Amino acid sequence: MLAVYxxxxxxxxxxxxxxxxxxxxVDSPGxxxxxxxxxxxxxxxxxxxxxxxxxxxxxRYEADLSSRGAGITHLxxxxxxxxxxxxxxxxxxxxxxxxxxxxxxxxxxxxPPSPDDQxxxxxxxxxxxxxxxxxxxxxxxxxxxxxxxxxAAGERPFEMNVDxxxxxxxxxxxxxxxTIQVFAxxxxxxxxxxxxxxxxxxxxxxxxRDDDVARKSKGDxxxxxxxxxxxxxxxxxxxxxANYYFAQALVPLDIAPGEKGEKPVCGVLVEQWYGAGQKADxxxxxxxxxAKLEYPKRTLQPNESTTYRQIAFFGPKERDVLADAAGGRPxxxxxxxxxxxxxxxxxxxxxxxxxxxHVTFGxxxxxxxxxxxxxxxxxxxxxWKQIQSTIQMRRLKPEIDVLNAKFKDDAQAKxxxxxxxxxxxxxxxxxxxxxxxxxxxxxxALYATLQTAVEFYHTQFLWFTDLSAxxxxxxxxxxxxxxxxxxxxxxxxxxxxPVQAKMMTFLMPLVFTVMMLFLPAALGVYMLxxxxxxxxxxxxxxxxxxxxxxxAGSAAGxxxxx
Numbered sequence: 001m002l003a004v005y006x007x008x009x010x011x012x013x014x015x016x017x018x019x020x021x022x023x024x025x026v027d028s029p030g031x032x033x034x035x036x037x038x039x040x041x042x043x044x045x046x047x048x049x050x051x052x053x054x055x056x057x058x059x060r061y062e063a064d065l066s067s068r069g070a071g072i073t074h075l076x077x078x079x080x081x082x083x084x085x086x087x088x089x090x091x092x093x094x095x096x097x098x099x100x101x102x103x104x105x106x107x108x109x110x111x112p113p114s115p116d117d118q119x120x121x122x123x124x125x126x127x128x129x130x131x132x133x134x135x136x137x138x139x140x141x142x143x144x145x146x147x148x149x150x151x152a153a154g155e156r157p158f159e160m161n162v163d164x165x166x167x168x169x170x171x172x173x174x175x176x177x178x179t180i181q182v183f184a185x186x187x188x189x190x191x192x193x194x195x196x197x198x199x200x201x202x203x204x205x206x207x208x209r210d211d212d213v214a215r216k217s218k219g220d221x222x223x224x225x226x227x228x229x230x231x232x233x234x235x236x237x238x239x240x241x242a243n244y245y246f247a248q249a250l251v252p253l254d255i256a257p258g259e260k261g262e263k264p265v266c267g268v269l270v271e272q273w274y275g276a277g278q279k280a281d282x283x284x285x286x287x288x289x290x291a292k293l294e295y296p297k298r299t300l301q302p303n304e305s306t307t308y309r310q311i312a313f314f315g316p317k318e319r320d321v322l323a324d325a326a327g328g329r330p331x332x333x334x335x336x337x338x339x340x341x342x343x344x345x346x347x348x349x350x351x352x353x354x355x356x357x358h359v360t361f362g363x364x365x366x367x368x369x370x371x372x373x374x375x376x377x378x379x380x381x382x383x384w385k386q387i388q389s390t391i392q393m394r395r396l397k398p399e400i401d402v403l404n405a406k407f408k409d410d411a412q413a414k415x416x417x418x419x420x421x422x423x424x425x426x427x428x429x430x431x432x433x434x435x436x437x438x439x440x441x442x443x444x445a446l447y448a449t450l451q452t453a454v455e456f457y458h459t460q461f462l463w464f465t466d467l468s469a470x471x472x473x474x475x476x477x478x479x480x481x482x483x484x485x486x487x488x489x490x491x492x493x494x495x496x497x498p499v500q501a502k503m504m505t506f507l508m509p510l511v512f513t514v515m516m517l518f519l520p521a522a523l524g525v526y527m528l529x530x531x532x533x534x535x536x537x538x539x540x541x542x543x544x545x546x547x548x549x550x551x552a553g554s555a556a557g558x559x560x561x562x
Contacts, residue, residue, distance in 0.1 A: 018272045028124035034096045052128040054136035058153035067128040070138040070149050071100030081458035087246045090314040093185040105179045118176035144170045158315025165307040168300035175299045178308050181292040182248045184241045189283035200244040207232035207266035213334050218270045235266040237330040239291040245454040247335045251326040253309040264293040316454045341445035348449045365461025372529040456522045467522040476524040481513035483531040490538045
């Protein structure tokens with residue numbers, strides 16, 4: 001028991017750069033704290049009772065809830081492709097009351113007890129009431145307040161409806177402030193990338209209000225100094241924790257976007273947790289991710305009641321599901337972060353989804369191939385500009401060779417002569433580069449789309465059991481390395497001596513192959529298709545417009561690799 005305590009509390013030592021204050025709670029009589037919450041120097045208690053359990057059978061999930069905290073202990077996704085995955089249980093935190101999802105507090109955090117408090121305690125023993133597999137009712141009552149908290153399975157996938165009603169039972173006005181929270185835990189090993197591949201479990205926290213989404217990640221400087229929390233006021237959309245493929249979000253109800261009213265504050269925090277003898281960056285150390293909705297203070301008159309309503313979403317970031325989640329109003333599809341070129345990526349998502357539904361009839365691997373071919377065709381006018389620039393440069397090769405020989409010992413004179421030659425023949429030496437730069441945002445957006453699409457998660461294609469994971473047989477990386485060698489043989493490096501050219505022909509494909517070992521198979525399918533199309537295009541160029549003074553192996557040639 002002591003070992004567990006020090007493991008979970010060791011991060012409070014003096015060498016911790018993130019000095020988040022120890023959480024303090026006012027507990028009701030009879031409430032047994034977890035070992036985690038015992039203050040140093042006090043006796044270590046035994047294991048607290050687990051509480052009465054209630055199971056919800058929701059749309060594509062099952063959830064276990066406990067009267068200890070009236071929150072979630074486990075939430076299992078029931079779809080076959082999720083049930084056997086690392087994301088099967090959406091409840092990832094160690095099983096302590098303070099980290100149970102949908103936990104609610106009713107006092108101002110950290111405030112001393114007051115006679116005006118509607119609820120005297122931060123933590124108390126709830127009573128499990130009616131539960132029928134579709135809903136769980138928890139209640140608490142004393143001489144000041146009656147609280148009834150109902151968590152019910154929603155009709156839409158991965159949703160729960162949370163209703164919490166407080167009634168003032170005292171003879172005088174009393175004040176409360178509700179907070180509802182979600183949590184996640186990830187070790188450093190789980191979020192660590194490998195050679196260019198970002199871990200799919202790299203996690204962030206988000207607050208969405210109006211048209212803005214504030215995203216914060218582990219290591220953000222705001223989590224390193226007082227007040228440690230990032231707060232977004234007047235939130236009318238959601239507070240969330242999300243990784244590449246899964247998200248958990250709280251959506252406040254009874255609040256229309258853009259309207260005035262008592263909207264909650266969204267608070268997020270990424271808190272380091274590591275044990276005694278560990279460093280913050282050890283693989284087995286990790287972080288607790290917090291997201292909460294914190295409502296304004298409210299005073300109830302005697303016998304007055306008020307109800308707080310939220311929708312909680314726990315599930316994969318399927319685009320069609322997110323678009324309709326909570327009725328579509330909070331626009332949970334913004335949980336999919338497509339990066340710098342998100343505007344382009346959104347259209348690519350629409351394109352590949354349409355191809356998947358209408359062209360490849362449900363095959364995501366074929367949809368990647370068809371979309372890649374379609375994009376190559378759509379961008380061919382730009383590619384043709386590159387080809388024309390290549391042809392122009394090739395026609396000047398004999399004259400360039402003469403200038404190279406004439407000014408071999410005078411680089412400045414050679415450059416001036418080259419510029420005059422290009423001006424005379426109206427050739428732009430950057431003509432092959434500019435079209436490629438125009439295309440780059442599209443390819444970067446496509447990369448982000450394929451990297452983050454949960455549609456590929458545990459989806460099979462050919463010998464790939466999971467398009468979101470690396471090829472377990474390593475066939476694809478080596479085939480891609482071979483295609484790169486072929487491309488370099490067709491289009492050798494310009495201006496290099498034969499020894500350098502030969503080294504680059506094999507060194508770059510080797511580096512590329514090693515990087516591809518850890519990239520998702522979906523990206524590999526796209527890259528292989530694109531490489532095959534690029535080789536076909538280059539062979540056509542070599543056939544129709546052969547190099548002056550040599551074949552495809554001429555080291556002085558200029559080529560196009562798309």
